[in-house]
Amino acid sequence: MNNNRYTETVESIHAPESTVKAALDSIRNHEKKEKTIRMVSLRKAAIAAALAAVITLGAVLGINAFSTKSTPLFNITVNAAETTEKKFTPIGTLDVSGATYSPDRANGQLCLQEEFAAVIRVDGDGITDVAFGGEGYTLLERKEDDVQSGNGTYYLNIGITANSANSALPEAVRQAVRDCYDYINTKLGEPLLQPGFNAGTFDWSTSAKLIYDTLFSNLKITVNVSFDNGQTAVKTLVFTCDSVDSNGTVSISAKLQ
Numbered sequence: 001m002n003n004n005r006y007t008e009t010v011e012s013i014h015a016p017e018s019t020v021k022a023a024l025d026s027i028r029n030h031e032k033k034e035k036t037i038r039m040v041s042l043r044k045a046a047i048a049a050a051l052a053a054v055i056t057l058g059a060v061l062g063i064n065a066f067s068t069k070s071t072p073l074f075n076i077t078v079n080a081a082e083t084t085e086k087k088f089t090p091i092g093t094l095d096v097s098g099a100t101y102s103p104d105r106a107n108g109q110l111c112l113q114e115e116f117a118a119v120i121r122v123d124g125d126g127i128t129d130v131a132f133g134g135e136g137y138t139l140l141e142r143k144e145d146d147v148q149s150g151n152g153t154y155y156l157n158i159g160i161t162a163n164s165a166n167s168a169l170p171e172a173v174r175q176a177v178r179d180c181y182d183y184i185n186t187k188l189g190e191p192l193l194q195p196g197f198n199a200g201t202f203d204w205s206t207s208a209k210l211i212y213d214t215l216f217s218n219l220k221i222t223v224n225v226s227f228d229n230g231q232t233a234v235k236t237l238v239f240t241c242d243s244v245d246s247n248g249t250v251s252i253s254a255k256l257q
Contacts, residue, residue, distance in 0.1 A: 072227045074124025076235060078254050088240050088253035091118075096208060096248035101181055103193055109165040110181045110193055114215065115140065116158050116252075120237075122223060123151045129226040130154065134236070136218035160215045173214045176207040183207075205244055212241040212250050220257070 076083050079091040094116060102111040116137075122130050130152055132139065141157035162169065164177040179202060182192045186199040216239040223235050235256050242251040 072124060072126065072225070072229070072231050072233050074122055074127065074225055074233065074235075076223055076237065076256065077121040077123075078237065079119050080121075081254070083237060083254050083256050085256045088242075088255045090242065091252055091254045094212075094250040094252060096212075096244065096250060103181065104165070105191075105193060107165070108178070108193060109163070110177050111161060111163040111165070112177050112181070112211065114160050114162075116160055118156045118158060118221070120154045120156060120221075120223065121152070122154070122225060124225065124227075126228040127151060127225055128228050131224040131226075132156065133222040133224060134220040136160065136215075136220055156221075158219075158221075160219060162211050162215055169214065173210055176210045180204065180207050180211065205246055208244045208248070208250075209241065212244055216241045216252060 078089075081089045081091045083089055083091075094114065098115070100113040102113065104110065120132075132142070132154070138159040138161075139156065140159050141155070143155040145153045145155075162173065162177050164174040166174065178193055179197070182194050182197040183199050183202050183204050184190075185192055186197065219239045221237040223237065225233050225235075227233070237254050238257045239252060239254050242253050244250050
């Protein structure tokens with residue numbers, strides 16, 4: 001068929017309008033379907049890549065990214081006060097007069113030793129063991145009650161120390177330790193650690209607050225809990241000295257770190 005006859009033949013064809021409209025709609029729908037398939041494919045590829053990254057990270061960290069196990073829950077109270085991560089909660093007081101002083105008069109140094117009783121209650125389901133660690137203290141004594149039920153009360157007597165010879169402490173704290181000792185000795189008529197110490201200009205409350213601020217800010221008690229499903233969990237108690245009044249009463253608070 002030559003070109004003229006081909007053109008004439010095509011021009012002589014008259015399709016019904018409805019047929020032409022249906023054909024155009026079919027073409028448009030096909031294009032939309034192609035776009036939808038491409039977008040779905042892209043989303044599937046992105047999800048697959050994200051899941052692969054999660055699985056890889058879990059393998060590196062040694063965890064199952066899709067594990068349904070949640071961290072076991074347990075609560076801690078200190079001296080009958082429930083502790084949280086939100087804020088410090090008052091847990092009791094300490095009497096400065098109960099401190100033990102070990103003077104090294106030859107070198108003009110003093111070690112202040114204080115004992116602090118903490119009654120720690122641990123409550124949770126399936127608890128099989130509770131262990132304590134931390135820093136800034138020495139465990140002098142531990143007793144426990146009601147451990148067989150999975151929940152236990154632990155009586156901890158801990159020692160906290162401020163030594164004026166300890167170069168790790170700020171110099172202001174080391175000096176406050178020496179000054180407080182000499183202030184007490186002035187009142188009792190005992191020999192001074194520092195010759196020439198002037199008790200008349202000494203602010204005892206401010207220096208005592210500085211010492212106990214340091215003692216309790218350095219104190220951390222970790223509570224390590226084991227459960228009957230093989231899991232473990234740890235919480236850390238931190239402390240602060242709220243105040244030291246003129247009678248030597250130290251007010252203490254605690255919270256979870």
